Amino acid sequence: MNAIETFELTRKYGDATVLDDLTLSIKQGTILGFLGPNGAGKTTTLNLLIGLIAPTSGQARVLGFDSTREAQRVRERIGVLLEDHGLYEYLSAYDNLEFFGRVNKMSKLERARRIQELMEKVGLWEKRDQQVKEWSKGMKQKLAICRALLHQPKILFLDEPTSGLDPASQRMVREEILDLKASENVTIFLNTHNLDEAERVCDEIAIINKGRLITRGTPDEIKTGATTDGHILITIDSLPAEAEAELNALPFVKTVTTNGQRLQVITDTPMRSAEINRLLVSHGVAVSELHRQQASLEEIFVQLVEEERHDA
Structure with missing residues (x-):
């Protein structure tokens, strides 16, 4: 009821x-x-x-x-x-x-x-x-x-x-x-x-x-269900300069951030991890961990409200 x-x-x-x-x-x-x-x-x-x-x-x-x-x-x-x-x-x-x-x-x-x-x-x-x-x-x-x-x-x-x-x-x-x-x-x-x-x-x-x-x-x-940016967190041994340049050149990649052996790639959708992994492996990068970080409710809320504002 x-x-x-x-x-x-x-x-x-x-x-x-x-x-x-x-x-x-x-x-x-x-x-x-x-x-x-x-x-x-x-x-x-x-x-x-x-x-x-x-x-x-x-x-x-x-x-x-x-x-x-x-x-x-x-x-x-x-x-x-x-x-x-x-x-x-x-x-x-x-x-x-x-x-x-x-x-x-x-x-x-x-x-x-x-x-x-x-x-x-x-x-x-x-x-x-x-x-x-x-x-x-x-x-x-x-x-x-x-x-x-x-x-x-x-x-x-x-x-x-x-x-x-x-x-x-x-x-x-x-x-x-x-x-x-x-x-x-x-x-x-x-x-x-x-x-x-x-x-x-x-x-x-x-x-x-x-x-x-x-x-x-x-x-x-x-x-x-939200169509938010994808936050992909990766643990690697090292990132060659040419691999980083190719990552940044991908049309769906927004930002690439490195911190020691931690690599964060933000993409236009959450479903890009396989493509990111293939590129890294093709450059001989040893990937020990890769996972997608789910967007927070706050991020989704802000995005939905912003989309409404732009559509108005």
């Missing part, structure tokens, strides 16, 4: 198209990373899905409900963590969750059970009586995730959950996201421009630029 579906979802502000014809489906229990540069349409998409704004055209369905016409029913079943954590700094951590539990019309018994369960899960229970203003950003973010999960939502929407955190806190929040997905069985829609974060925690990634979806798949599928 799909937890989220959009059909030709479009949002305009005057003449500016912020989201253009987005069609997307996300299966239940998936962590989807929604990536894009600043201004790509990520936050607009999230706001459309949770019913804060209406589309210009098209439709979004969340847990089977229309996110515009049935926005209240959607919001009752989802948890949302925006960039502003929304906590009350002068209340204790426990009282924050108690307040939001009342807002969600949870019974007294259910509030007490759920608050303790979540705070223990993220390692905050022993600090429950401390004022939130005394806490680090990472601890506040963990509490905000507890708040978003308090009423046991089926879907959790996270908007840049590690933005502004130090590396240790980022790692802590990422670990909590993975643990909570497993223990709470929630679908997670993760808005981010942090590529390392997306690759570490997401089952699938969708990349958006200028309001248009440009690719979607698992991190490995995106890296395998």
Whole structure:
């Protein structure tokens, strides 16, 4: 079953198209990373899905409900963590969750059970009586995730959950996201421009630029299917000058770099290693190791966004 579906979802502000014809489906229990540069349409998409704004055209369905016409029913079943954590700094951590539990019309018994369960899960229970203003950003973010999960939502929407955190806190929040997905069985829609974060925690990634979806798949599928430059790493005994000159003269070779017995050749596609090897062997070069280095998600992301910019 799909937890989220959009059909030709479009949002305009005057003449500016912020989201253009987005069609997307996300299966239940998936962590989807929604990536894009600043201004790509990520936050607009999230706001459309949770019913804060209406589309210009098209439709979004969340847990089977229309996110515009049935926005209240959607919001009752989802948890949302925006960039502003929304906590009350002068209340204790426990009282924050108690307040939001009342807002969600949870019974007294259910509030007490759920608050303790979540705070223990993220390692905050022993600090429950401390004022939130005394806490680090990472601890506040963990509490905000507890708040978003308090009423046991089926879907959790996270908007840049590690933005502004130090590396240790980022790692802590990422670990909590993975643990909570497993223990709470929630679908997670993760808005981010942090590529390392997306690759570490997401089952699938969708990349958006200028309001248009440009690719979607698992991190490995995106890296395998991308038509990026080829990075070929070779271990050799030595490289004669004439062999290096011939390598540089090949039409598909972009750069040749040597460092002792290490040779790196960057080509126009990843599928040139056999030709490189033949040329080296023809010059009597002893090749002890040769492998293709897969492009990183960051390299692919930059290339896709650049291609969109040039095609526009």
